[in-house]
Amino acid sequence: MAITKILPVRGQLKGCLDYAANPQKTEYFSTADMQRLIGYTQNKDKTEHQLYVSGFNCMPQNAYCIMQATKQRWGKPLNGGNVGYHIIQSFKPGEATPDQVHEIGCEFARRFLADRFECTVSTHLDKGHLHNHIVVNSVSFMDGRMFRNDFTTYYKGIRAISDELCRENRLSVVETDGHGKSYGEWKHEKEGTPTLRGMVKADLEMAMASADSFAGFIAELQQMGYKVKYGPKVTHMAVRHKDAQRNIRLDKISPRFSEDALRSYFQELRKLPPAMQQEYKQQTVPHPPRWQPKELPMPVRRRARCRSKLSHNCRK
Known part of the structure; x- marks a missing residue:
């Protein structure tokens, strides 16, 4: 059962330095540059001496330089804004092997990203569950267009392809009825x-x-x-x-x-x-309702007397 999420990588140098100074933060990125993120996802302590690190349209060792060169070739800003995207693909504990999880991540990159974007796939083994970190450039090397992170991209691209790969490998999938909540x-x-x-x-x-x-x-x-x-x-x-x-x-x-x-x-x-x-x-069998009707207090009757000019008789 693969659970996916996508996070934008914003090139803020101060946020990157603050993050790099705190070694305890190793899971989620809100502000970081591409070089720091790629270094994190390819950490040899997490990927078993880099046995589970792959690159598409770039080598994992020089992925940051290749992505920056693509931005420069198409006249896109090297820093500021969304400089890349970080896709996380988590699997149910004990359901798949590291080789299988890494191959699913690589096949996901081939089907969804590799024809237009540089990206790296790293499978982390340091948690109780296996998970892939997929880092993709924000600029396409084919036409210089930006990666679109919207509803269609996630549900019809990332989520749909990930679920399709899980079914092909006989892994469980999170099923929905197609009806959302207001x-x-x-x-x-x-x-x-x-x-x-x-x-x-x-x-x-x-x-x-x-x-x-x-x-x-x-x-x-x-x-x-x-x-x-x-x-x-x-x-x-x-x-x-x-x-x-x-x-x-x-x-x-x-x-x-x-x-x-x-x-x-x-x-x-x-x-x-x-x-x-x-x-x-x-x-x-219905679950017990989370809400309980509140007991309303009994009304208290009080008598009040109003003294004002209106209480006096007025002349005709």
Whole structure:
């Protein structure tokens, strides 16, 4: 299971000197120049005497000079701004060997970077988990264009290629349902306060854990006060609570709550012996909610008397 991240390398000399003076900081770079970063990633104590260091379009020993020469050839600034990028690829402990991890990092560089950029791949062995440090120049040697660090580059490039290589090598991959969270939902979850989407999801999980069939699932939701839209004439299954003003599509909450997925789940459940059905249901047991309703204090009644000019009778 490879977890990836990308960090910009900003050429601030003071930050580089401060970092170099502190030998305890050996994991993350916020401000450092390319020479210091390349020296760190190729540290022989971390890479087993540099057995796991490779360069693409440059030699690891002169990578910094080659990258600076590329910037100078295309008229790009040698210092200041983003002078490079640092990609970290971490693997699950015990899942792969150092040779396999390094080869995955090299193949990642071949597919994603080597056709346009100079880069180095270093596999570190000093942590409890194996991880690759990939340092890439910010300027392309092919056309002088800058490396674009944006949403598309990460999710459709770095993340997609890394996951593809993990699957090819039969390593685990972090799977997602493709649905993100809105800022409001993330904020409520962080603060531990309920949201409509979160409460509907908890009710759906509870109904799945209690029901033995799709009809029973619908009955459970109706007992909770939901109106359920489903059937062949309904494009997307949806629910609406009696106190709510709009419908909520179940497949928007999670793909496993779509009508087809729910029917398939209950069909598989009915095929199992009764002794195994409970174990199968454990997959959908709802977790206890992180939020708890706060007890509101009882209102206190107080009598007050207002004395002002308004309290006196006025002449006509």
